[in-house]
Amino acid sequence: MTQTELGSAASDEMAQLKTRSTFGLHSLYQRLILWVCEDAFLRREDTVRVGNLRYCFEEFAFDIDRRELHRRAEVVSIAPQVFDLLEYLIRNRERVVSKDDLIKAVWNGRIVSDAALTTRLNAVRAAIGDTGEEQRFIKTLPRKGFRFVGQVRETREVADPSPSDAPESALTLPDKPSIAVLPFENMSGDPEQEYFADGMVEEITTALSRFKWLFVIARNSSFTYKGKVVNVKQVGRELGVRYVLEGSVRKAAGKVRITGQLIDAVTGAHIWADRFERDLTDVFALQDEVTVAVVSAIQPKLLLTEIALATRQRPENLTAYDFFLRGLPQFNLATREGNTEAMRLARRALELDPRFGPVAALAGNCHMQNVLQGYAVDPQFERKEAVRLAHLALSIDDSDPDTLARAAVILAFMVGDCESEIEMADRAVVLNPNSFWAWHCRGWVYKVAGLPEDAIRNFERAIRMSPVDPLLHRSFTGMGCAFIELGRFDEAIAAGKKALRQNPSFPTSYRCLASAFAHLGRDAEAREAAARLLEVDPSFTISAYIARGGQSNSKLLIEGLRKTGLPE
Template sequence: MAADVAGYSRLMGADEEGTLTQLKSLRNNLIDPTITAHRGRIVKTTGDGMLVEFASVVDAARGAAEVQRAMAAQNISVPQHKRIEFRIGIHVGDIIIDENDIFGDGVNIAARLEGIAEPGGICVSDDAQRQIRGKAGLAFDEMGLQSLKNIAEPMLAWRLLIDDNLPSRSKHVETPLRPDLPDKPSIAVLPFQNMSGDPEQEYFADGIVEEIITALSRFKSLFVIARNSSFTYKGKAVDIKQVGRELGVRYVVEGSVRKGAGTLRITGQLIDATTGAHLWADRFEGRLDDVFALQDMITEGVVSAIEPTVQKAEIELAARRRPANLSAYDLCLRAQPHFHSMTHEGLAEALRLSERALEIDPSYGFAAHLAGSCHALRIAQGWASDLNREMGETTRLFSLALSIDDDDPDFLASVGFVTSYLTEDFPTAAEMVDRAVALNQNSALAWNMRGYAYLFGGKAAEAVRSFERTIRLNPLDPMLFLALAPMGIALIELRRFDEAVAVARKAARQNQTYATTYRCLASALAHLEREAEVKEAVARLLAIEPNFRVSEWLKRGAQWHRHNRLTIEGIRKAGLPE
């Protein structure tokens, strides 16, 4: 059995002497005698925790349950933020005895199970549960497969339920009905802790959280818990897994604010509430001279990190689900790695999966949008077997997505992109993409589509600004080359040829199969008369698109021959076939 005190660092920070005195009293009067009574031996203590060996796993379960019941009874009249509550993990298995210590997988697993237990709760392994059930008058709740740190394979874990007729922690906390997880990524942003000791920073911290909630709620792909629900946890010591169950969310954001010498330091972290795993953490600092600018900077930094991190986590989660249980949402998640591969086969598979998702749920706008994106990239790569049909499908699917949700900024921006690419109606396209970024200024995709629309409309400087915003919002995006390559083309039109080469080379380092990258590189290098490098860029382009012809390429977009003359001039200078 492994046990430790939940929130020990917080308790010590608030009242070190009082916490140590209270913990010593509990050990002497309650915990140690209970362990001894159930034939347990305390192998070692770690200040806030202990490792215990029992003669049998049934003894361990009975002893742990008795400790938690007694602790819950002791805590009835203690304020939540001052309670000492133990988390306990139990496993049965071989151990290695070395003088006065024990080692081995049995010990490691018990320690990891303790880490995923609730404060006041007990978590047991599947091996332990099989030996306990039916023998100790105890009930269990299955927690599913759990990925435990440094344990190779996921393990089935169980929550040991304390008897309902005896005092327990849950009887003294108002717990709402536990809703099911939504069918899309769900997230709650908890009030940030004010570590400054300055009440004025409390308002600043709350303001940041409200801004983050508002910014995240603009992503139609996320289910975001409203401020009023999140702020019910303000000032409380919380268990992230319990928060996740009570609010019905998979992800939780928490953080802290600390002031010092005219500056503020904000820390934030994103946690998977189902496992307790940390997915992202960062620190932001700024001066208090302009509080609102600092608040905007922090909000943008947190939101631009969270949205792609959640998406990556959801894709990895979908890959672990059983194929028989796939929904339209799961199919689209599974399609995205194929989409990101930027290969002929990958795009074909992504298109197949997204079309299948649309068959399952014809009102699923994201599936329509993803399928349209597959067609658009096939056109860009020169892989369209029937150019007119692919163009028609791109327009149809993007328009379908927008008809399903006409207020989704990403759908709106994509229709604006298609409008600018296939027609001469730049004013309409500009109106669409401008409205899209107004709806969600933190959407990297909306800014990227705006960049394309302005590029095709002959507004190269504004296109560069949009692409720079895309890169700023999502600097680690595996598809960032889709912003870098067109940004290079816009730089060519501004006669900034050296910058265009640098941007195109960065795109090529990220992905070596995107044809637009090498069209940009060949054109910019030709303008700079760097002949050897031009030949290399041309060879790379023709390896991706062997049948490339300048005349056919120009047919793919009505705006190209009107507004991007320097790019086309460079392509011809590079010696590509007409």
């Protein structure tokens, strides 16, 4: 209940008490009771603490109480006077404010030149991504003044008198990441957009539910908050989730603008925010497109946030899931040391939970990398362990898309029964078409199977699914190797360079570049890439590389490596 509502309730109760006293005994004792009750009502109203007031517009959140301007997940640096000017414009957005209004409110009536006022207004526009020409947010009306014309959503958290005491209805958080997608607010005033917004929220909820490591609240529960001003922390407690996704939809000039923000419901921190603008043509195609964009943006953010939470926990409090989360970034490093640590953490997780399918698949991946990158002391043992763990993961849960994808890659490289692995990889993307990892692994399976064109399409889809993923270097490298087999050496070089910008220590990227440069006769660059390869993989030889099974169906790649003069 808001402060206004509490005040209204108090007034109603007082009125009833006064009415009863009119028809009852008019004794001094009764009047004393009335005074005590009146004081109690006033005290009760005073105990309600009103939380931070925020004005939200597009990807911005303007926090009045903290005096902060947020653009998506970042805090925008803004001078105090510029902040005051923006606050006044937003608070008075229903009218045109004159130059004199601004000077009186912000400069306390002091004399301010037109140039100084223009400078400050330009600073406001710069802070919120506006310009004097575009005027998306702040409109200048000649000889009249200025008006904030952006669509604003006002939010204010109302805290309980004892915020440290969780309500009795608070649910315990699940033992894996949990999220609720709240109904998106229709800011266009067009009822048709209501259906579009609701349909899109359903699509996003369904897409997120395909990630088995996520606990997703069903639509029916989330939609009980439709049309209400919500306190995100309260929503988190009532639904028992750690994360809340909220957003808005606005239609203008044949376009639809969707904003979304992902919030940690425990701390109230903003994890991610973005804006998507699309032409309003095919509504269902538009829903699909925006769903992919939203899910592919927030899924890696959620995972990275969970990894950060796990790494901050004390070792004695770690569970199997925490060990798994700690192992993922170590595996992503693609170094000997990182791979060893990832395997150690995966083993610890399996000791705690022998039926943890994803961690068994991760351990198998580590053994496979030991073989392919030449880290293995006993390659035959590593190969057998990789296969054993892949089969273990599948026996635990062969319907988990990420587990299927990891197992398909392991078996493709370590066994080579491509028909079976292609079927597994295909099933993984059907189970979760929004998974970067499923598309990425499918790309490698098709590459090993000697289908480079199909491999490239899968890698491209993976990169589109997660354009900031920490594993992008592996996707770009896979594309590069596939381009080499198609004789598209310039494209292979472009992909290899992108991979190295993501991770300058990944040996496969240097092999890709060295081979592609050599095929084009760019000998100096080929020798440089080969030298860098030997720096990160000193024991590399072409024959050992072939024996590892590092690049099945990679005849042109091997030919290129031989042209560089790398040791046989």
